[in-house]
């Protein structure tokens with residue numbers, strides 16, 4: 001988060017230096033930078049590829065997470081195979097929010113997999129789909145997504161730079177795995 005903000009400030013400095021700008025440049029660029037840092041509202045939208053469900057809503061308003069919004073997010077990110085709903089870690093939501101902001105996009109994340117029950121995870125890992133036995137999906141701390149209009153490679157690169165947790169690129173299945181566990185990438 002701090003790193004991202006610093007980068008924005010650095011590029012802002014560089015740009016304003018190049019343009020030779022003063023107040024005018026600052027007022028033009030600050031709203032964009034602020035929307036990533038801390039405005040009054042954080043928004044997310046999802047399209048669940050397996051169920052066709054859609055969601056688009058602010059989940060954080062004026063410094064607080066919105067319980068009703070989190071409930072709806074937990075619902076759409078449930079284990080669609082068993083219909084089990086578990087809380088999704090809000091840090092994962094902030095990661096998604098910031099990632100989308102950093103990529104300058106506002107289209108919905110296409111969701112391949114959010115929460116996974118132990119039963120589903122066991123089934124997937126034993127069938128050898130590259131699914132870890134102790135997956136963070138089972139803790140509501142991981143999600144597999146793609147973002148239409150942005151290359152997987154860019155999604156991966158930007159998330160790696162943010163250093164919020166684990167980031168994995170799955171080119172064949174066309175998604176990026178994101179989690180709020182230990183910082184690592186593959």
Ligand SMILES: [Zn+2]
Nearest residue numbers: 142143144177
């Ligand atoms: Zn995953």
